[in-house]
Amino acid sequence: MAPTLRIASGLLAAATAVSGASWIPSFMTKDVVIIGGGAGGGYAAVRLKEDFHKDIVVVEKASKLGGHVSTYTDPASGKSFDYGVQNFNNYGPAAAFFQRLGVSTGPAPPRIPLATQYADFTTGAQVNWTAPDAAARSAALATFLNVTAPWEDLFIPGWTNFPQPNQIPADLLLPFRDFVTKHNLHAIVNQVFQVTGSGAGNMMDALTLYVLSAFGQPMIKTFLGQLGALYTASGRNIEVYEKIGQRLGNAVLYNSVVTSSIRTSLFHTIFVKNQVTGKTTVIFTKKLLIAIQPTPANTEPLNLDVYEQSVLSKFNWQTVHAGLVSHPSLPINGSVVNMPAAAAPDNYLVLPTVDYNIRFDYFGQNLFRVLMVGDKNFSKAKAQQLIRNTVSKLIQAGTLPASTAQVQFPAWADHGPMHMHVTKQELQNGFIQKLNSLQGRRDTWWTGGAFSHQFQALIWAFNDLLLPQLVAA
Numbered sequence: 333m334a335p336t337l338r339i340a341s342g343l344l345a346a347a348t349a350v351s352g353a354s355w356i357p358s359f360m361t362k363d364v365v366i367i368g369g370g371a372g373g374g375y376a377a378v379r380l381k382e383d384f385h386k387d388i389v390v391v392e393k394a395s396k397l398g399g400h401v402s403t404y405t406d407p408a409s410g411k412s413f414d415y416g417v418q419n420f421n422n423y424g425p426a427a428a429f430f431q432r433l434g435v436s437t438g439p440a441p442p443r444i445p446l447a448t449q450y451a452d453f454t455t456g457a458q459v460n461w462t463a464p465d466a467a468a469r470s471a472a473l474a475t476f477l478n479v480t481a482p483w484e485d486l487f488i489p490g491w492t493n494f495p496q497p498n499q500i501p502a503d504l505l506l507p508f509r510d511f512v513t514k515h516n517l518h519a520i521v522n523q524v525f526q527v528t529g530s531g532a533g534n535m536m537d538a539l540t541l542y543v544l545s546a547f548g549q550p551m552i553k554t555f556l557g558q559l560g561a562l563y564t565a566s567g568r569n570i571e572v573y574e575k576i577g578q579r580l581g582n583a584v585l586y587n588s589v590v591t592s593s594i595r596t597s598l599f600h601t602i603f604v605k606n607q608v609t610g611k612t613t614v615i616f617t618k619k620l621l622i623a624i625q626p627t628p629a630n631t632e633p634l635n636l637d638v639y640e641q642s643v644l645s646k647f648n649w650q651t652v653h654a655g656l657v658s659h660p661s662l663p664i665n666g667s668v669v670n671m672p673a674a675a676a677p678d679n680y681l682v683l684p685t686v687d688y689n690i691r692f693d694y695f696g697q698n699l700f701r702v703l704m705v706g707d708k709n710f711s712k713a714k715a716q717q718l719i720r721n722t723v724s725k726l727i728q729a730g731t732l733p734a735s736t737a738q739v740q741f742p743a744w745a746d747h748g749p750m751h752m753h754v755t756k757q758e759l760q761n762g763f764i765q766k767l768n769s770l771q772g773r774r775d776t777w778w779t780g781g782a783f784s785h786q787f788q789a790l791i792w793a794f795n796d797l798l799l800p801q802l803v804a805a
C-alpha cells in the first residue's frame with residue numbers, strides 16, 4: 333500500500349474508533365474494491381480473496397449476491413422455482429468452481445411437459461405457426477456450428493482477441509436476418525430466439541455478432557449435446573451465491589451503492605452508502621474492479637474521465653425483466669408463445685419486436701414464468717402493464733378463457749440493462765479496441781456481461797483471464 337494511503341487511513345480509522353457514532357462514516361483500506369456482486373463481481377471476489385490473497389470488499393446494491401439469479405420459494409408448497417438463471421454452461425472453470433464452493437450438481441430438474449400454443453401478443457389472436465421439423469432443425473444447427481466455429485476465439489469468453497476494425501469478418505456485421513438467409517439457417521431461428529437470443533432485442537435486425545454473443549458456440553454445442561449444463565442439486569440456483577456470500581463474510585457491503593468517488597493515480601477514495609441504514613463507508617483502495625453494467629446512470633458516481641465516458645457512452649442496451657405471474661385464464665401445463673401473425677404458417681424470419689414478453693410458461697403451483705425484453709426505458713411498471721394488457725387481449729380474442737381476475741405478480745426481477753452493444757459504425761471505428769484499452773487504465777478493471785457475454789460461466793472464464801492482469805499491475 334502506498335505510504336500516503338496508509339497514513340490517511342490510519343488517521344481516519346483512529347477517528348472512527350474514537351467517535352464510535354453510527355452516523356460517522358466508517359473507513360477502510362483495501363487492495364481491491366469490487367463494485368457489484370453478481371456473476372462477474374462474486375466470482376472475482378472469491379478468486380481475489382482466496383487465490384490471490386487480496387484484501388477485498390464487494391459493494392453490492394441488493395440484499396443478496398447473485399445478480400440475475402432469482403430463486404422464488406412458493407410459501408404454500410415450499411417449492412423453489414428459478415425464474416432467472418436456469419443453469420450454468422459446463423464451460424471453463426464452472427464445474428471446478430461448483431466443487432470448490434461445495435455446491436452439488438444434479439440432473440436437470442424434471443419439467444412438466446407443456447402443451448404449446450402460439451398467439452400474437454399484440455392482438456391476442458391465435459397464430460397457426462408450424463415449427464420446423466426436427467431434421468431441418470438439426471441440419472441448421474450443424475451448419476450454424478460450422479459457420480460460426482472460426483469466430484469463437486475472437487470474442488469468447490471476452491473480446492480480448494477481437495480483430496482490428498478492417499479485419500472483422502463481414503458476416504459478423506450483417507443484420508442477423510441477412511446472415512440467416514445467406515447460410516440458410518431459417519429452421520434454427522425460433523430456437524435461438526426462445527432460448528437466449530431474445531436478449532438481442534429485435535433479434536433479426538441485430539448484428540450477427542451480438543446474436544452470437546447471446547447465443548453462440550457454447551449454446552450451439554449445448555444443443556448438439558457437445559457441452560453439458562450444470563444444475564444445482566438443490567434446485568435453488570441462488571445456492572451458488574449464498575455459498576459465495578458465506579465465504580466472503582463481512583467482505584461484502586450489502587444494500588450499498590457508491591455515492592461518489594475520487595480516483596487519482598495514487599489511490600481511489602470510494603464513498604459508499606448503505607441504503608437501509610444510511611451509513612457511509614469511505615474506502616481507500618489502490619485498485620477498482622467494476623462489475624456492474626457500465627451505463628451512464630451506474631457509472632455516474634465513479635468519476636469517469638473524458639476518455640472513459642467517450643468509450644462507454646457509445647453503448648446501447650436492452651432492458652430485461654423476468655417474473656412469475658398467475659391468472660386463472662392461463663393454461664395449467666401450457667405454454668403460450670408470442671408469435672407475430674406475419675410469422676404464420678412458417679415465415680421463420682419474423683419474430684416479436686421490443687417491448688415484448690416472449691411467452692408464458694407453466695412452472696407449477698399456478699405460476700407462469702414470463703421473460704421480457706424492451707428498450708432502454710422498459711421499466712417494471714411498463715413491463716407489468718404489458719403483461720396485464722396481453723392477458724386481456726388473449727381473453728378478448730378468445731385464445732384464453734374469460735375471467736375478470738387480476739394478474740398476480742408473486743415474484744419479479746427487474747434485470748435492468750443487459751446485452752450492451754454498439755453500432756456497426758462504432759465497431760468499424762475500433763470500439764472493441766477502445767473498450768479493451770480501459771482495462772487497467774486508472775488502476776481500474778471492468779468485468780461482467782458488457783465485457784464478456786450474458787452467461788455465468790463465460791464471465792467466470794473471462795475473469796480468469798483478467799484477474800492475473802489486475803493482480804500483476
Ligand SMILES: Cc1cc2nc3c(=O)[nH]c(=O)nc-3n(C[C@H](O)[C@H](O)[C@H](O)COP(=O)(O)OP(=O)(O)OC[C@H]3O[C@@H](n4cnc5c(N)ncnc54)[C@H](O)[C@@H]3O)c2cc1C
Binds near residue numbers: 653779
Ligand atoms: C432472466 C435471465 C435468465 C438468465 N439465465 C441464464 C442461464 O440460465 N445461464 C447463464 O449462464 N446465464 C443466464 N443469464 C445471464 C447471466 O445471469 C448474466 O449474464 C450475468 O449475471 C451477468 O453478470 P454481471 O456480473 O455482468 O451482472 P449481474 O450478475 O447482474 O451482477 C451485477 C450485480 O451488481 C449489483 N449492482 C447493480 N448496480 C449496482 C450499483 N450501482 N452498485 C452496486 N451494485 C450494483 C446487482 O445487484 C448485481 O448483484 C440470465 C439472465 C437473465 C436476466
Ligand SMILES: *[C@@H]1O[C@H](CO)[C@@H](O)[C@H](O)[C@H]1NC(C)=O
Binds near residue numbers: 445
Ligand atoms: C398437469 O400435468 C401433471 C403431470 O405432469 C398432471 O398430474 C396434472 O393433472 C396436469 N394438470 C392439469 C390441470 O392438466
Ligand SMILES: *[C@@H]1O[C@H](CO)[C@@H](O)[C@H](O)[C@H]1NC(C)=O
Binds near residue numbers: 460
Ligand atoms: C388455424 O388452422 C385451423 C385448422 O387448419 C383453422 O381452422 C383455423 O381457422 C386457423 N386459424 C387461423 C387464425 O388462421
Ligand SMILES: *[C@@H]1O[C@H](CO)[C@@H](O)[C@H](O)[C@H]1NC(C)=O
Binds near residue numbers: 478479
Ligand atoms: C464445415 O463446412 C466446410 C465448408 O463447407 C466443410 O468443408 C466442413 O466439412 C464442415 N465441417 C463440419 C464439421 O461439418
Ligand SMILES: *[C@@H]1O[C@H](CO)[C@@H](O)[C@H](O)[C@H]1NC(C)=O
Binds near residue numbers: 708709
Ligand atoms: C426514454 O426516456 C427518455 C426520457 O425519460 C426519453 O428522452 C427517450 O427518448 C426515451 N427513449 C426511448 C427509446 O423511448
